[in-house]
Amino acid sequence: xxxxxxxxxxxxxxxxxxxxxxxxxxxxxxxxxxxxxxxxxxxxxxxxxxxxxxxxxxxxxxxxxxxxxxxxxxxxxxxxxxxxxxxxxxxxxxxxxxxxxxxxxxxxxxxxxxxxxxxxxxxxxxxxxxxxxxxxxxxxxxxxxxxxxxxxxxxxxxxxxxxxxxxxxxxxxxxxxxxxxxxxxxxxxxxxxxxxxxxxxxxxxxxxxxxxxxxxxxxxxxxxxxxxxxxxxxxxxxxxxxxxxxxxxxxxxxxxxxxxxxxxxxxxxxxxxxxxxxxxxxxxxxxxxxxxxxxxxxxxxxxxxxxxxxxxxxxxxxxxxxxxxxxxxxxxxxxxxxxxxxxxxxxxxxxxxxxxxxxxxxxxxxxxxxxxxxxxxxxxxxxxxxxxxxxxxxxxxxxxxxxxxxxxxxxxxxxxxxxxxxxxxxxxxxxxxxxxxxxxxxxxxxxxxxxxxxxxxxxxxxxxxxxxxxxxxxxxxxxxxxxxxxxxxxxxxxxxxxxxxxxxxxxxxxxxxxxxxxxxxxxxxxxxxxxxxxxxxxx
Amino acid sequence: xxxxxxxxxxxxxxxxxxxxxxxxxxxxxxxxxxxxxxxxxxxxxxxxxxxxxxxxxxxxxxxxxxxxxxxxxxxxxxxxxxxxxxxxxxxxxxxxxxxxxxxxxxxxxxxxxxxxxxxxxxxxxxxxxxxxxxxxxxxxxxxxxxxxxxxxxxxxxxxxxxxxxxxxxx
Numbered sequence: 001x002x003x004x005x006x007x008x009x010x011x012x013x014x015x016x017x018x019x020x021x022x023x024x025x026x027x028x029x030x031x032x033x034x035x036x037x038x039x040x041x042x043x044x045x046x047x048x049x050x051x052x053x054x055x056x057x058x059x060x061x062x063x064x065x066x067x068x069x070x071x072x073x074x075x076x077x078x079x080x081x082x083x084x085x086x087x088x089x090x091x092x093x094x095x096x097x098x099x100x101x102x103x104x105x106x107x108x109x110x111x112x113x114x115x116x117x118x119x120x121x122x123x124x125x126x127x128x129x130x131x132x133x134x135x136x137x138x139x140x141x142x143x144x145x146x147x148x149x150x151x152x153x154x155x156x157x158x159x160x161x162x163x164x165x166x167x168x169x170x171x172x173x174x175x176x177x178x179x180x181x182x183x184x185x186x187x188x189x190x191x192x193x194x195x196x197x198x199x200x201x202x203x204x205x206x207x208x209x210x211x212x213x214x215x216x217x218x219x220x221x222x223x224x225x226x227x228x229x230x231x232x233x234x235x236x237x238x239x240x241x242x243x244x245x246x247x248x249x250x251x252x253x254x255x256x257x258x259x260x261x262x263x264x265x266x267x268x269x270x271x272x273x274x275x276x277x278x279x280x281x282x283x284x285x286x287x288x289x290x291x292x293x294x295x296x297x298x299x300x301x302x303x304x305x306x307x308x309x310x311x312x313x314x315x316x317x318x319x320x321x322x323x324x325x326x327x328x329x330x331x332x333x334x335x336x337x338x339x340x341x342x343x344x345x346x347x348x349x350x351x352x353x354x355x356x357x358x359x360x361x362x363x364x365x366x367x368x369x370x371x372x373x374x375x376x377x378x379x380x381x382x383x384x385x386x387x388x389x390x391x392x393x394x395x396x397x398x399x400x401x402x403x404x405x406x407x408x409x410x411x412x413x414x415x416x417x418x419x420x421x422x423x424x425x426x427x428x429x430x431x432x433x434x435x436x437x438x439x440x441x442x443x444x445x446x447x448x449x450x451x452x453x454x455x456x457x458x459x460x461x462x463x464x465x466x467x468x469x470x471x472x473x474x475x476x477x478x479x480x481x482x483x484x485x486x487x488x489x490x491x492x493x494x495x496x497x498x499x500x501x502x503x504x505x506x507x508x509x510x511x512x513x514x515x516x517x518x519x520x521x522x523x524x525x526x527x528x529x530x531x532x533x534x535x536x537x538x539x
Numbered sequence: 540x541x542x543x544x545x546x547x548x549x550x551x552x553x554x555x556x557x558x559x560x561x562x563x564x565x566x567x568x569x570x571x572x573x574x575x576x577x578x579x580x581x582x583x584x585x586x587x588x589x590x591x592x593x594x595x596x597x598x599x600x601x602x603x604x605x606x607x608x609x610x611x612x613x614x615x616x617x618x619x620x621x622x623x624x625x626x627x628x629x630x631x632x633x634x635x636x637x638x639x640x641x642x643x644x645x646x647x648x649x650x651x652x653x654x655x656x657x658x659x660x661x662x663x664x665x666x667x668x669x670x671x672x673x674x675x676x677x678x679x680x681x682x683x684x685x686x687x688x689x690x691x692x693x694x695x696x697x698x699x700x701x702x703x704x705x706x707x708x709x
Binding site: 030032033099100101105106107108109110111114117260261428430431448449451452455456459460463464467490493494495 | 565566567568569572573575578579580581582583584587617618621622623678681682685686688689690692693
């Protein structure tokens, strides 16, 4: 039944008709809501079309003369190529189930961030150009012309969607808004209209193997810093290998964790865990990025960036691949890598050398997520753990969209977490597992210039964290995603400053008792352990 | 009956009307979802706004200092400070309480005995507005601070690697 207005609302009805319908309201670019436009150099490196200097807030985007033709051809190609896209253009009945499920809509209050309306931005043009009803009835059939204003609206709103897919959980038809955004971004890229925060990392990754553009000596140098810190905490000097042919396992992780806190503590966690297990593994300074910003650009670009992983595994002659903690990385690897760049028939079905467990779920793609790997170690009692070392932490778990909602990895990280910490509190039901709220900064929107957008988009997540912080004293937000680790830190600083952010393997490494380690007095961050603190207080 | 008793009696109607003025600052399509009040986690803006207004009104009735009700104010101002409102519109809702109260009081507001109390009550709304301005600025400053920190932490390792900064040796 339609919702009836209340008496007070009725008495206040404004009889002035709205100035314009959504279709005819041109987008206004607001500071803090969008990222810088792609630089020509970043596009040239990967041979992308129409590289040029342009600024999103400028009136003139220096579009090629035939921009409209390029876009319409682009839509036609994709309608032929992707059945899902064609269906998503046709089947929405505008029931509104998705409308209030998007974190960007909740945070911004902007109706064009309702998933249904975001999709309508492109659907309206589809109707006009590709359906008979739209051609004949125009606006009455929800159709509209493709104009420069419409193009700008696409750009503004397709870079206000993190492809988190929360809306699709509630859609009775299962329309995947993420795929509509992906296509929208692909189309924009035909005109050279990427954001630099994506285009830059893509070109870096294409040339140097990782988003940050770290060259081999820098990767090794950064890890050396971590090894020094590990030695300070544990008394043990770890000597990992790089690009070692004949290793059993190739380890691939997002480069963000090699560079900035708190991701670096997670990377220290991997180093310590693999050392303790005596794992026959190697890092690669070429396949040095598990993440894939190509995925936020186009299907083709994602495939090109991804190709290095199997290629490096083949070159090094490893048996299988182990992946670090990452969100979108895992969806790309698990759902696309095999069909893009496989079959990886030169690899073996992953088998844990420690427990003998065969990872049947990775039979085809030959890659295992480190959370699965560690959960299996703990299940088989292969780690000595002292969760008391994490007693200064009250931890809650953020399900990262791509691994949780996208891949169904819900229990493995929780199992690990419950074994390495004593104080674990779930956030409210509507905000976790497949209904988890996005960090608000995924799909390459984790720049600084769009900070207002990030704070709004992350508000529903932060609001749930605030609840457990107030009710249970939670002071740490753990997750398995490099983008989350980088961006939730800023989000917490604004919304819930008492809560820190960490990766799962930071907590594992803190709790893990290593053979021959010295008595630990601090955690990986150099903070005194609870037992030491208690002793000091007594004294 | 004094002003406070009047307001206490009409409390829920006043708060609801006040809430509607806040909801009215959003676009039409957004107002419906904001009114859903049984969803603290899936409608945080609407829920926290109503809770906040209730807390603030209670504070004003009890003559509490704005700093004692900052928790409620924070629940509303922190999100409005990053939404697309200019500062004046972000905080206008506080002063709008005066209009809401006067419209509820109707002609009673003109009674001499009531007028004095009303001036004092409205002055405490002004104090709240000034306090909200401080909070709003704090929010904006935090945003700039976060941006600066992100830039610093990205460059710190680079400077360290380039040996442009080194730690003091013990």
